[in-house]
Amino acid sequence: MAKAVKKQALGRGLSALLKDPANDIKSVEDTNADKVVGNIIELELDTIKVNPFQPRTNFNEEALKELATSIKELGVIQPITVRKIDFNQYELISGERRLRASKLAGLKTVPAYIRIANDNDSLVMALVENIQRHDLDPIEIAMSYQRLIDEIQLTQEQMSDRVGKKRSTITNYLRLLRLDPIIQSGIRDGFISMGHGRAIINIEDHDAQTDIYHKIIKENLSVRETEALVKAYQEGLLNQNNPAAKKKMTYTISNAQQKIFTDFFGAKVDVKIAANGKGKINVPFHSAEDLERIIKLLSK
Structure with missing residues (x-):
């Protein structure tokens, strides 16, 4: 750090x-x-x-x-x-x-x-100037916004006028402070982006947040893949709370993982993972000889 x-x-x-x-x-x-x-x-x-x-x-x-x-x-x-x-x-x-x-x-x-x-005006000036800097990470910016709320009692509309940012932008930064401290630290150190953090924040449970965070790091997931993972988690949780739900929620593995399967089998392998962690691996073959080739690969 x-x-x-x-x-x-x-x-x-x-x-x-x-x-x-x-x-x-x-x-x-x-x-x-x-x-x-x-x-x-x-x-x-x-x-x-x-x-x-x-x-x-x-x-x-x-x-x-x-x-x-x-x-x-x-x-x-x-x-x-x-x-x-x-x-x-x-x-x-x-x-x-x-x-x-x-x-x-x-x-x-x-x-x-x-x-x-008598530091009120000076503090506002210091924080606004701080927010305008280009070398701040998203968590530092979010903390500066939060200080303006907590210590100066500025509303988000007033902050928008002071710092020249849209209210929605300020809200997106402030929401990052609801992330687990481990994930906030990961954003500050550049392990994940603000986009990753914005996707993760849609999950309230901090244990689930950190599980997904570690998966992002381990598998080098993009923001889009993270959003799909979060959606699968949320929909899977919804299904758990509603046993009558029939729809199966799945997400695909990362491009890097897909390449490993493709290189090994010499064919595009279809891998699907359900929200509960279970899944299927479908390996296509085009002839009896192709099947024999795959069997030999697996028996090595």
Whole structure:
């Protein structure tokens, strides 16, 4: 995860700046405040206090353990947001599940966005400028849109005006944040495209999402093939919930896999896989001699 490592290295540098008493940043007028607003900064966990007005008090322990396991493997995909309340002291604004899971995972620091006094306009400018950059991955763009919603309370219509993007485009980016963290990480690292992610998001179950994600990686599926796979999963699930349904849902294997069969048998082999994983392989032959040739291939 080269991108993530780069960000965290930058965050550690900014963290050192914030811990310098001679450069205590309290508002946007202070020196170096522009380096803080809109950036990801690594903060020590023991400097962050939980918001006493957090309305949510019940956290599922099993879900927290699962998130902690994910964080151990991938790191914190979406940084938390905190408010600076004193020198090297912060109060949590959003991301308490991520904060708790980071502690369970044994982390000493966590990536965070820091809000400082009178930074509202500066933050909007920083985020809009960030979205306009060409080197951002789709998840980074989605996170910037989400921050404009959560911290500035902009509507999607207002964001559309600010960043010059269609509302539908903004919606498509935001939906990516509903993907399992493993898949978000895969998009950030370029293992799959935003198009793949948009196809996968149509499945709500995260286990099924990651199964399909691993299949995309293993078989180098195109976006179109991924869409067909997702459709087969959805229709297969529908059939499971409706035993009276008669229609058989299938999808074909990838072009690369098809070529393996064709090269081996010397003929175009028809491979069909049902939504439940079962399937058929049909090998055509054109004469008794051709059948004998195929039998010899299989008996080697």
